[in-house]
Amino acid sequence: MASHADFAEKLRPAPPDGATIINHERQRSDLDADQLGQYLHGKTxxxxxxxxxxxxxxxxxxxxxxxxxxxxxxxxxxxxxxxxxxxxxxxxxxxxxxxxxxxxxxxxxxxPYHLHISLFTAALREQSNDEQRAYWMPKVASWEIIGAYAQTELGHGSNVRGIETEARWDPQSQQFILHSPHLTASKWWNGTLGRTATHAVVVAQLLLPGESDDSNAKYTSHGPHPFVVQIRDTKTHLPPSSIIVGDIGPKYGYAPMDNAYMLFDQHRIPHSALLSRYSQLDARTGAYTKSKNPSSLYGQLTRGRAVIAMHARLVLARAATVAVRYLSIRRQFHDRDDPHKKGPEVSVLDYSTVQIRILPLLATTFALHYSGLAMRQLYERTRNSSVSDGDRVSDNADVATLTELHSTSAGLKSLATELAANGVETCRRAMGGHGYGGGTGLVQLNADYLSKPTVEGDNWMITQQVAQYLIKKVKERAHSLKSQALNKTEEYLKDYLYSRTREPKFRVLGDDAAIVQAFNWRMSWLVSLQNREMESQSHIFLPYSQAMLVSNFHAAISSSAVQELPTTTRTVLTDLFRLFALHTMDLEAREFQNSGAVSSDTLDAISDTVLTIMTNIRPHAVKLVDAWGLPDYLLDSALGRYDGRVYEDLFHRAHVLNPLNKTTFNPDYRNNEIVMGSGDAGQIQAKL
Amino acid sequence: MASHADFAEKLRPAPPDGATIINHERQRSDLDADQLGQYLHGKTxxxxxxxxxxxxxxxxxxxxxxxxxxxxxxxxxxxxxxxxxxxxxxxxxxxxxxxxxxxxxxxxxxxPYHLHISLFTAALREQSNDEQRAYWMPKVASWEIIGAYAQTELGHGSNVRGIETEARWDPQSQQFILHSPHLTASKWWNGTLGRTATHAVVVAQLLLPGESDDSNAKYTSHGPHPFVVQIRDTKTHLPPSSIIVGDIGPKYGYAPMDNAYMLFDQHRIPHSALLSRYSQLDARTGAYTKSKNPSSLYGQLTRGRAVIAMHARLVLARAATVAVRYLSIRRQFHDRDDPHKKGPEVSVLDYSTVQIRILPLLATTFALHYSGLAMRQLYERTRNSSVSDGDRVSDNADVATLTELHSTSAGLKSLATELAANGVETCRRAMGGHGYGGGTGLVQLNADYLSKPTVEGDNWMITQQVAQYLIKKVKERAHSLKSQALNKTEEYLKDYLYSRTREPKFRVLGDDAAIVQAFNWRMSWLVSLQNREMESQSHIFLPYSQAMLVSNFHAAISSSAVQELPTTTRTVLTDLFRLFALHTMDLEAREFQNSGAVSSDTLDAISDTVLTIMTNIRPHAVKLVDAWGLPDYLLDSALGRYDGRVYEDLFHRAHVLNPLNKTTFNPDYRNNEIVMGSGDAGQIQAKL
The missing domain is CATH 1.10.540.10 (Acyl-CoA dehydrogenase/oxidase, N-terminal domain)
Known part of the structure; x- marks a missing residue:
């Protein structure tokens, strides 16, 4: 590190410097960023x-x-x-x-403790009977034990029913015998399990003696069940010889996490290991009982998906914050109308070719916000109205709302993670050369976040669930056109089926409600076109989820909470809604045209309207990302610093913080020494 | 590492294992992969x-x-x-x-020597006068000196004319004085320069005394010029006190490369440092002379772009190889028509939802291949017909071809790198859970390759050049409809302008030539719609480059070389052409519809046709990726191994190769010790 003084210390960026520019950006907008931030996040x-x-x-x-x-x-x-x-x-x-x-x-x-506090805790809490809860939860809370959740296997992911790990009941010893019959039965990917955990909830096929229709089989599988298993010694932290467990090695992002592999060789666990809230095995009689399907698990899933969507908006806001701040500071080329080229070069964010990549993503952060919020509220409303014993959805629960919620939340999760993952990369690329450097603060985020579209099964698998729900609904509707619509989706489908012969050609350019109608019309049109072929179903998910984002966004900006905000804020929020919706419509124009939702002439006019909207939003761009309130410590970005000192920070990171500059190297290829004067030939090879 | 024997050794994957499956995949196709490989790559x-x-x-x-x-x-x-x-x-x-x-x-x-053998060598060779070449080239060739190319700066990338580093001529001492007036003048990103290089070609504004129209300025800038500069001592490898140079730190990918920052403080270099092939300064008189614009540089650029496109196809082929092999081995869910669910689960690559993500990318590798090849041949033809003294394009050169080449090569470079970068990520995501692991062999490739769309300026900047060329061409055409078309692009535009009032509605589903016509019609339609507004120009690049890929692909499969291949190979190549072209058309359907190139009914029928084509290609998928001939050593992928032993390799990498499993850790949060029994509390913090 160059800790000594050198001539770089007296150098400043060429004027105007970033701090001056970003101050100017903030001065020229009268948007109240703090107030907008409070409205978005809440005071708590x-x-x-x-x-x-x-x-x-x-x-x-x-x-x-x-x-x-x-x-x-x-x-x-x-x-x-x-x-x-x-x-x-x-x-x-x-x-x-x-x-x-x-x-x-x-x-x-x-x-590495993350799965302990998340999935392990949740699984023990939700799947234990009261006695098990009383035993385990205090140990979990005090971190006396550290747990993981071991479900997926080397050969089995989304299809949980296909997992191979066996838990065979041995009536003699009154124990379960955990066993991995093949290599593909190895648990795989399970976070916190590789090096950290002492315990795990292990999902295995419950094998019970007898009762098979196959006369050769002595055991019948009752499907996957959860078992709590100690996997390492409390003192030595080593596994027993009947368990092989370790970390799977480097992967995309998540470097600090110890994702695991784990195999069992006839490993015995006590009867009490079976988590028995929903399934019980009588140790003495061997009788197996199963409760009703626990609807509360769907609630958990929905809540989890709302959390993922709310997180996605912050991830995207982070990339947008970095991009907006940096690109308003960065200058490139002179204005064509400035023949003398004497003034400063043009702010990169003033180019419409750059705006069209960044500003719709800024609008997307708000779209995700309102749908995530709506999902959370819907979940809470459903939960309050349907929970009987604090745990299970009662029989009286509004099943229609619950099913819709399950479907919309799946759609939202998929689209939100995909928009965020792709959006981070779009922001990165829009920043040109520096977008490729460590100074973005997006290198690790990008690698880490790329996993999100895969978490909880491939997004493409999830979208099948959404499609199946919609196709079922449209068939029901078609058979009983007049029956009451039980939720919003059914309403949209009903409206469409009533008037499908006409082409409404909504006038989306002057009327925000018409935009919402157009999205729902196009969605309904596509759903009613589909058959049960799997290949077609993926076409439904996107229109459905986009319609949801647009509907929720529109409902939010029409709400009373927004009416209380100052005029500038309201106007900008409306512009963001229009930008998100019309830009999305532009990308999917053919479906809007062919469904008759919007006329071809109107669709052709969208791109000019989008340019105008972006011109309106541009002066507020820096204030808008300020409103998300992401602290410099979180951003860890030279390009995205609040104070605009981009070049100073980039140089500091390189010249002062980079450890590689402490060392002088020997570049002579005839000499295998690497560090000059060290005689270290062969040392680096020894690390391979 | 678990070098001792344990019970994992006797475990095998659940049948059918990967080796069996992939053998079966190869047996069921009669495509000759070796022969196709030879046809693609050539024997050499x-x-x-x-x-x-x-x-x-x-x-x-x-x-x-x-x-x-x-x-x-x-x-x-x-x-x-x-x-x-x-x-x-x-x-x-x-x-x-x-x-x-x-x-x-x-x-x-x-x-880290990469920029020495590439840009440094090229710059010295192309920009030196004969005397300088004779002096420097032997030192370069023997690696007696190691060089870098220092053009881009902290504050200046694509706009080379805006760079700040100054080279002021001092007539007194007959030296140039290199100086960095601001922090933003710091050289930045320059590979090989950070820790490795002894020399660099430094691009700086040449400042000469007098002649300014601004009476206050004593010096006039003559624009950026290249200077060869020794930057580190031959013995100590340290820079002089008038140079600050170092590595900029971690970034996306390219971990072994020392990208640099570099500042000069009134650093003096001799008159001979100015590379003088195209600009000369008389040391005694101070007279400055400049040669004609060196067209050969365009040739260099074009050749470089063809190389990038050919590399892009191999990058994409790599991702496609991994995805095709793994997804044909991976099984997930039983067939819906197999109610007993007794057989093996379905090969993931048999799902059309997966095929539509992977097989068009496999087709894209061939599309890029033929356009890269065409570009290389065109470059060589142009070079041979236009080079006079072995260095400069003669005045008689076919300027029209050269200009078109410059434009098409820019378009190809942009689209090829973007298709490859996005394609790698699509393949990764399509592989579900394992696609996120180190076993893909794509982790580093993904990070490294993400830079490509940024290299040589942002792709979006390049596309502006393409658009400007096209808009100019269509204006020329419109003014003189009957003048002779000098190249292919002009021909297409001419054809369109002649018959623009009719809507040809090409029957693309039965006629491959009609596909090519449709792409060129849509391109011409869009070009003629545009005005000079920058925001619109980006819409032209994609249709233009897509039309080029489709045209070259079609020309290739119609060539005599292909007619000599066996029927299966020819049929599959034709199917790949149709898949690439029709899938692209489907993605851009609205433009084909609105331009009148293809009827709406035909466009609606494309997706079914694409499904059929994919069904035809599916049995040959493994053989097709085999044909690219990428060795296991290059792939470094458990998922993409030639022999299909996916799960065995994944487990081996985790259980045997991962160093983290050598260590036992202490998970007790009350104890700051990290490695069990080591008493190492605080050691890891000391590395921060």
Whole structure:
């Protein structure tokens, strides 16, 4: 590191510098970013972020400046140390769960305990009977044990029913025998399990003696069931010889996480290991009983998907923040109308070719926000109206709403993660050369976030569920046109089926409600075109989810909460709605045209309208990303700094922080020495 | 590492295993993959790959299994060691340039000497006068000096004229004074310069005394010029105090490359430093002379773009190879028509929802191949017909062809890199869970390749050049409808302008030539719609480049070379052409409809036709990727292995090769120890 003074210290960026430019950007918009931020996040969230940030920033362990230089094994070690420190801070400051999650979010590096606090805790809580809960939950809460959730296998992902791991009931010893019959039965991908966990909830085929229609089989499978299993010794942290467990190695992103493989060789566990809330095995009689399908699990799934969508909007907001701030500072080429080329070059964000890549993504952050919010509220409303014993959805629950919720949440999760993952990459590329550097603060985010469209099964698999729901609905509707629509989706389909022969050609350019109608018309048209062929079904998911985003966005900007905001804010929110909706419509124009939802002439006029809307939004772009309130510590981005000191920070990271510059190397190819004067020939090869 | 025997050793994948499946895949197609490979690559290429691979694979230093576990500084060290070894092997085996490039390609890890052998060598060769060439080229060839090319700056990328670094001529001392007036003048991104290079070609504004129309200025800028500069001491490898130079730090991919920053503080260099092939300064009189614009540079650029396109097809072929092999082995869910669910689950590649993501990309590898080849041949033809003194394009050169070549090559480069970068990611996502693991062999490729759409300026900037060329052409055509078309593009535009009032509605489903016509009609229609507004111009590039890919693909499958291939091969190549063209048309259907190129009914029928074509191609998919001949050593992929032993390899990488499994950790959060029993509390924090 160049800690000595050198001539770089006296150098400043060529004027106008970033700080001056970004001040000017903020001055020229009268949007109240703080107020918009409060409206978006709520006071509780903002207070929490502020409070936790102050604590986290003080800790050396959470300094991000060197982590990209560490080896994968060191990244795991750092993750473990950070996880410990987070938990220690929780004890010290009395953090609740939301506080802890905020701390994890700000540190922005997954920690190896993550599956303990998420899936392991949830699985034990939801699947245990009361006795098991009383036994396990205190150990889980105190981190006396560290757990993981072991479901997916080397050969089996989305199709849970196909997993191979067996839990055979041995009536003699009153034990289950866990066994992996093939290599493909190895548990795989299970986070926190590779090196960290002492316990795991293991999902295995429950094999019970007898009763098979195949006379050769002594055992019958009753399908996948959850078992809680100690996998490592409390003192030595080593597994028994009947368990093989380890970390699967480097992957896309998530360097600190120990994703696992695990095999069992006739490993015996007690009767009490079977988590028995929904399925019970009588140890003495061997009688198996199964409860009704637990609808509450759907609720959990829905809530999880709303969380993923809300997270997706922050991920995208982060990329948009970096892109908007940097591209308003970055100058490139002179204005064509400035023949003398004497003034500063043009702000890159003033080029409409750049705006069309960034501003619709900025609008998308708001679209995701309102749908995530709507989903969360819908989940809570459903839960309150339908929960009887605090755990299961009662028989009186509004099944129609629940089914719709399951379907819309799946659609939202898929589209939100895909929009965010693609959007981060679009922002990165729009930043040209520097977009490819570590100074974006998006390198790790990009790698980490690429997994999201895969989490909880491939998005393409999920979309099949959505399509199946819609096709079923449209068939029901077609058979009983006049029956009452039980939810919004049914209403849209009903409206369409009533008047399908006409082509409404909604006048979307002057009328926001017409935009919503056009999206729902096109969705209904496509759904009613489909048959049960799997290949067609994927075409339905996107129109359906886009219509949902547009509908929720429109409902939100028409709400009373928005009417209380200042005129500028309201106008900008409306512009963002129009930009999101019309830009999406432009991308999918042919379907709008062929469905008769919008006329070809109107569709042709959209791109000019979009240009005008972007011109309206442009002066507020910096204030809009400010409103998301993402702190510099989270962004960790030279390009996206709040104060605009882009070039100073890029240079500092290179010249002061980069450890490679501490060392002088020997470039002579005839000499195998690498570090000049060290005589280290062969040392680096020994690490292979 | 688990080197001891354990119970995992006796486990095999559940039947049918990957090796059995992939053998079956190869048996059921009568496509001759070797022959197709020879047709694609030529014998010379295949012999070279075979010969170099045998040498590389023997070297421990080129073992890839641990590099993802190394820290960034170690990645640089490894890169330097590998670069040295490559050059040593070149000496030992007498490799020519093509051999060396093949070795680099197979090792598949950029080495820090790369800019020495590429841009530095090219710049010195092209820009030096004869005397300078005689002095420098032997030193370059022997690696006595190691050079870099320093053009882009912290504040200046695509707009080369805007760079800030100054080279002021001092008549007194007859020296140039290199100086960085601001921080933004810092050279930035320049590969090989950060830690490795001893020399650099530095691009700086040439400032000469007097002659300014601004009476205050003592110097006039004559624009950017190249200077060759020694930047580090031959013995100590340290820069002088008037130069600050270092590595910019971690970024997306390219971990072994030392991309640089560099500043000058009144650094003096001799008169001979100005590379004087095209500009000369008389040291005694101070007289400045400039030659005609060197057209040969355009040739260089074009050749470089053809190379990028040919590389893009191999990158995409790599991702497609991994995806096709793995997805034909991977099984998921039973066939709906198999109610007993007793047989093996369905091959994932048999789902049309998966085929539609992968097979068009497989077709794209061929599309890129034929256009890359056409570009290379066109470049060579132009060069041969236009070179007079072996260096400059003569005045008699066919300027029309050259201009078209410049434009088509820019379009091809942009589209090829974008299709490849996006295609790699699509393949990755289509592989579900395992697509996110290190076993894909695509983690590093993905990160490295993401830079390509940015190299040589943002693709979006390049596309502007294409658009400007086309708009100019269509205006010329419109003014003189009958003048002779000088190249293909002019011909297409001419045809369109002649008959623009009719809507041809080409019958693309039964007639391959009609497909080509439809693409060129739609392109011409869009070009003639455009005005000079920058925002519209980006709409032209894609149709233009797509039309080029389709035209070249069609020309290739209609050629005599293809007629000599066996029927199966010819049929499959034709199916690949149709798949690429019709799938692209489907994605852009509205433009084909609105331009009148294809009727709406025909467009609606495309998706069914595409499904049929994919069904035809599916049995040959594995053989088709085999034909690209990518060796396992290059792929470094458990999922994409030639022998199909996917699960065995994934498990081996995790259980045997992953160093993290050598260590036992302490998960107790109350204890800051990380490695169990080591008492290492605080050690990892010290690395931050």
């Amino acid at each position: 969230y903002i207070e929490r972020q502020h409070r936790i940030l102050a604590i986290i920033k003080k800790e050396k362990l959470f300094d991000k400046s060197q982590q990209a230089n560490l080896s994968r094994p060191d990244r795991y070690k750092l993750g473990l140390a950070r996880g410990k420190r987070l938990r220690q801070l929780q004890d010290v400051h009395g953090w609740d769960d939301e506080d802890f999650l905020m701390a994890e979010y700000l540190v922005d590096d997954v920690q | 290429y295949i012999e070279r790959q075979h010969r170099i691979l045998a040498i590389i694979k023997k070297e421990k230093l080129f073992d890839k299994s641990q590099q993802a576990n190394l820290s960034r500084p170690d990645r640089y060290k490894l890169g330097l060691a590998r670069g040295k070894r490559l050059r040593q092997l070149q000496d030992v085996h007498g490799w020519d340039d093509e051999d060396f490039l093949m070795a680099e390609y197979l090792v598949d890890d950029v080495q």
